[in-house]
Amino acid sequence: SNESKLFKNLIDYVFLCRLQRAKMENYALFDGVGVNVNTLKDTINLGEEYSAIVEYFATFFETIPTMVIDGDTVPCTRNVQRFKEIPNKKGNVKHDCMITFNWQGHILELPFTIEYYVK
Secondary structure, eight states: OHHHHHHHHHHHHHHHHHHHHHHTTTTOOOSOEEEEEEESOSEEOTTSOEEEEEEEEESOOSSOOEEEETTEEEOOOSSEEEEEEOOSSSEEEEEEEEEEEEETTEEEEEEEEEEEEEO
16 A cells, blocks of 8 residues: 555655765764744834844754843843843844854854844
8 A cells, every 4th residue: 555655665765865864974963953943923013122033053952052132142042042132222233143052072163143123
């Protein structure tokens, strides 16, 4: 049946992926990383609080990353950071950010931007 063929192919795929990963165990430490900024709205009124959730992930959860927003280091948790601020001016607000993972001396930096508009 088609289901059994699909299941067999899936098992073969998983086996080959694990085999390749084992061969590269000491070579590729990161096989999945990412950063995503989620907010309910990208335009707010002056005096209103802007809130965003910064989600980041990597395949190793033994480490807590370092996050820098506009040159200031902020405390982090394992895989999510809540960013809040009340802007004091109108117009476009942009923050240059960096998350740095350090796993046994292997460093991976992920730049990202938080940007919104104040009307």
